[in-house]
Amino acid sequence: MPTLLDFRRRIRSVKNTQQITRAMKFVAAARLRRAQEAAIAARPYAKELARMLRSIMSRIAEPKHPLLAKRSEERILALVLTGERGLAGAFNANILRKAQDFFRANKGKKISTIPVGKKGRDALKKAGFNLVAEYVNVLARVDFGRAREIASLVTDLYAKEEIDSVYIVFSEFKTVMTPNLVVTKLLPVEAVHADEESPVGSASSQVDYIYEQPAEQLLGKLLPRYVETQILRAMLESSAAEHAARMTAMESATKNAGDVIEALTLHMNKVRQAAITKEIIEIVSGASYGA
């Protein structure tokens, strides 16, 4: 039978844990807000770039560029975006499972990966995948420079025909409660995503442009930028999703700790009462002996 003191200790320790999880929850919430703002701020550029790219591609009869070249997919490179740290519920595990599913679906092909994030790096390394490169500690502060570095690495490999396609596995941030795992094709660049084409955009796609540079040359400059923004977007989304997952995980941990404290307190009071009752019985029976 645990004594009262044992209970008090347990409760104190659970309370300490609860304080930590609560603090982590608030930190995650603050970071989530920042990450969300960054993701939203990055949208106009991506949108305008996609619009320009679409418009220029529609004007070139047969756009030719190494990044557009389709090959049969024998060698696949996958960018896997995970978190840097754990304690975010099933966030990392979910992404890695998605990645594993993807690898299994492409059995027999030569698969190499570039993990972004420490958790993914550790897991993929342990699983014995071929890591072309690894980027750790880059998601705490996502910046365009890093996205560009990754982009230039993969576009180089692709242009040199060392790989036949590039996919990116990450967790898209939809809402706090529902992460959305996606595997999207990065290279070759296929249809440029048309997100809510504005009426202005469709009107402008009719006009003839004066090109300061040959259209093909502009296309060649725009395409790598497009790949960069895709990677940047994925990194920003993934980082927002990670913070959201951590926030949810820490919130439920805090709630659990509360439940545990409640149960322990109840139990402790029962034990205390039992002890008091026992003492009374002892006193009473002692008194009756004396009489």
Place this chain on the structure above:
Amino acid sequence: MPDAIDLVIVTPEKQLLRERVADVQMPGENGYLGVLPGHAPLMTELGIGELSYHDRGGKESKHIAIIRGFAEVLPDRVTILAETAERAEEIDLQRAKEALARAEKRLAANDPNIDWDRANVALQRALIRIQVATKRRSALVSGS
């Protein structure tokens, strides 16, 4: 014929500017180009340089340092996709001067190991930032 241009400047990190302006001068890859309302549709690559525009009153001119990117010109709209863009008042002149000194030193060293292009770009970048920042400063002095 439109009487103003919607100038939009975006960088990968954020939207820097969205304003109705009277005219725009921008650093095209093949030289500066000026745009007035009603300009023919045009697409160009941008180099390193200074973008300036007049607000609709036409009095005050504003300056922005642009480092590489693309521009799309439509009769009533100019969209600038810049790798980096900084307003004159946001530029840290001290830092730009330090960067200039570093770049000059690196180029002057004549070291075959240096990345020539990179040092050159750094030099141009620093120069344009200083140019834009000092323009803003002198405008402040003469205006007051």
